[in-house]
Amino acid sequence: MKFDTPATTNPIDQLKVIGHATSRIDGPLKTTGRATYAYEWHDRPASPAYGYIVGAAIAKGRIASMDLSRARSAPGIIAIVTAENAGKLGKGNYNTAKLLGGPDIDHYHQAVAVVVAETFEQARAAAQLVKVDYAAAKGSFDLSAGRDGAAKPPGRGDDQPDTTVGDFPGAFASSPVQLDATYTTPDQAHAMMEPHASMAAWEGDKLTLWTSNQMIAWTTGDVAKTLGLPKENVRLISPFIGGGFGGKLFLRADAVLAALGARAANRPVKVAMQRPLMFNNTTHRPATIQRIRIGAGRDGKITAIGHESWSGNLPEGRPETAVQQTRLLYAGENRMTALRLAMLDLPEGNAMRAPGEAPGMMALEIAMDEMAERLGLDPIEFRARNDTQVDPEHPNRPFSQRQLVECMRIGAERFGWNKRNAEPGKQRDGRWLIGMGVAAAFRNNLLMKSGARVRLDRGGTVTVETDMTDIGTGSYTIIAQTAAEMMGVPLEKVVVRLGDSSFPVSAGSGGQFGANNSTSGVYAACVKLREAVAQKLGFNSAEIAFTDGQVTAGNRSVPLGQAASDGELAAEDSIEYGDLAKTHQQSTFGAHFVELGVDVATAEIRVRRMLAVCAAGRILNPTTARSQVIGAMTMGVGAALMEELAVDKRSGFFVNHDLAGYEVPVHADIPHQDTIFLDETDPMSSPMKAKGIGELGLCGVAAALANAVYNATGIRVREYPITLDKLLHRMPDA
Amino acid sequence: MKSFTYEKVSSPAAAASAVVSNSNAKFIAGGTNLLDLMKLEIETPSHLIDVNGLGFDKIEPTSDGGLRIGALVRNTALAADARIRRDYGLLSRALLAGASGQLRNKATTAGNLLQRTRCPYFYDTNQPCNKRNPGSGCAAIGGVTRQHAVIGASDACIATHPSDMAIAMRALDATVQTARPDGSIRDIPIADLHRLPGDTPHIETTLTSGELITSVTLPKPVGGTHIYRKVRDRASYAFALVSVGAIVQRDGTGRVAVGGIAHKPWRVEAAEAEMPHGAKAVAAHLLEGASPTKENAFKLSLVERTLGAVLTEAKG
């Protein structure tokens, strides 16, 4: 189905199932431990062996020699695979660094071997006996040192590193009110609960991988490319994923090493990446240095806005696109953005939840708060004065929907924003300095082709199959709701099967594009199935209604299952998009409000209340949408207050590479969280009229906290995370 | 993890003979620290002697009005004990500030005292570390040191002792009772149990080979207001950046021990004389000779400010 004109009324608008708060249908499987996560298919494959990964001990250089003799003679050892004996390996389209290193080492903890043994414990013990001698080389590990040498990265299509509109330098220089500030965000880890894990089994030259992956088609292709197999010979199965946040968008070492280990061992092999390896072995969100300049008139209207961002990556890696939102969020006639990329020998930087906007909004939304203060304006009023209903770089492109100001105003009322004392450091509650902060939320809505197959059996059960994934987000549930709405059956009559490369290719889970696109793909397939049902039952499909398990036209009504009485009916289709995303800018908007306390003696920061107001198209399921947003708000608290991969700039690795060292919020850090979804439908986005929500909830949260810290203390911290040592020396006497 | 043999002993004598006949043996209690370190091959005992059956799991009054805490009393049980809560509130509060409920259910009094540092370089076996691998160097010095010691450290090691409980024990003047393999027993004042790193950071305590902790004794209660203040970025389930354990009497005198800043619970009795004069005076004495890194210099003012808050709180 081609979607190239705005959606009109369609069966989804009935809202009998869609739009209703619905608990996740896969919940019972998870709470009873029956969900088959990658490492946990206890019934298959038969008698697997276990692989344990050896990570490189240096950040850059070469393996001078490797001695496997002691490991080989350890109890239970079946095979050891290294780059030397693995055979020729390709590199996946979505990988920057090789997944099996050697002889060259590209980053710390890059896999250099997988040790396969009868038991996990034997593999782990033998892995310690693998002796590797390295010839270390000098590397670059310090972004701030590499800043001056950073280059302009190549553009990709419409996605260019630099943009300019009007005369930014001139307009900025002549603005009566100016801000020129630099902000930094650290390297961050996905740190999801389930590690990267895979089980591999070969049948001849056909490979089955049970894995944990967000993007089945990308990864199937990259497995084939890496191992030199035809794509048809690779089957990926990934029905349950214990969190990904972008860390599982791509093929990673666990899958490649499970496959290589299984080939060498001549039997199935399972590999779970050990937690202390995850932080340096896999990808992370790269650190940024961001310079923001804003010039405005005394009327509070922005006349010049400039945003430059520096990040680092391995050769061939991409920059963190932290200036993205600044191209779209606020008005201003003179504009510039620029991305610069330094070559670093740290582990591979890549997408993490809301790449670009998450770190970009961390900086921009502090800058807006600073600017509002300079103008003597309330930060909400300042944003309202600079609202724009068109893409400010291309004013002929209107936003499809944009309710940023509404989000802010509704949030302000709900949160009691008027109780905030605009003068910082004035609100006290016992030993706590109290502050409130606000920030805009913004994240683009991406349209991606997505396919599905739907099948109807004679009992009236509808089965949906798509390679879409559910990374804990609720895909199973909203897909079931979509099929139920379209086919007029209750939710219990829908079976959803996901995450299998033998199913039609979907958008996958990433970039908050999963929900809208994958359900639209299911919509398209259901439209086809409805036609097939109508034809089978001899109905004229124009006036036909699918309700309560019945197909009705005029006064004839037949049970839906009857259409499959002499055999299952199946239909497959995908949603494909025209150029509505070119003619209209599609984005999601919101506002984040935070109240927190700062201990006057210790400068410890404790959040008290949070509110997010979101305008993100049709909310398909308020329960799962809320879970996405409060989860994202939690992640934003981590980004603001504690998350930082600490770089050892001498040896080039992230030092705090376990969950004791890399702190993420715990329950005690998270207070009452509220969410409000504005009633919105976006006919430009898809037949579902929905947009993304999963990343919007993160973008801006950290800045709202930073602004609240400022309001509480009068101390402006521009380097994340805002830990107490950055406040302490400027705190008032207790 | 290296393979090891395991036995469970039911008497101190059996523990002693097990330790004598196995040169590379270790006691295991709750296992919450030891097993993690064994998985990473930071600890590589060839024999584990499980002491959970020794019956050291009671809290009993002593003849001079104190309490004897069995070495195997779980952190949860110790924190919840009515006598501890009433007379040694500092200990209860310090325990509850540590780890998580699940861990405290397993963790024992002796194991807690003997837990090893959380220096991230100690945990990464690719890195040089004098504590893990004597003579290999110290990767932390010149590296990421926000958590490390600011006082009492050496050129060989700048690690901290991570225990919360030990800070309270130190302020309470606890003594540690032990049994040696030859059957002799002794009392070690808590102040003498942990060592500064010096040139031998791998030798962390004054216990001798095979010496078993049997109990920890608290002297008669000293009254006063008991406050344990643990400072950290994350609200729970994080080791202290700095912690202050204090007992403050009505006249402003008292005791204070500090965690998160040294290789052992940090207490300077002479500094306590300054308590009536406020936190600044105490901190100046307490931190005399401190040599922080650029990254952890904030701990000096954090100690002073936290202590200030504690003294204010004690005044009520």
Ligand SMILES: Cc1cc2nc3c(=O)[nH]c(=O)nc-3n(C[C@H](O)[C@H](O)[C@H](O)COP(=O)(O)OP(=O)(O)OC[C@H]3O[C@@H](n4cnc5c(N)ncnc54)[C@H](O)[C@@H]3O)c2cc1C
């Ligand atoms: C995730 C995590 C978070 C934590 N957070 C904190 C925290 O915030 N604050 C804090 O204070 N602690 C914290 N801890 C540490 C925890 O308190 C210790 O792991 C625990 O107290 C150790 O007790 P155990 O009985 O399990 O010791 P074990 O692991 O059994 O033993 C530890 C050591 O003591 C020796 N040993 C044990 N019993 C005896 C004995 N009777 N005589 C002689 N030697 C003995 C063992 O040989 C071993 O060397 C944390 C631990 C973890 C895993």
Ligand code: SF4
């Ligand atoms: S500080 Fe101590 S524990 Fe840490 S690396 Fe140095 S020697 Fe090892």
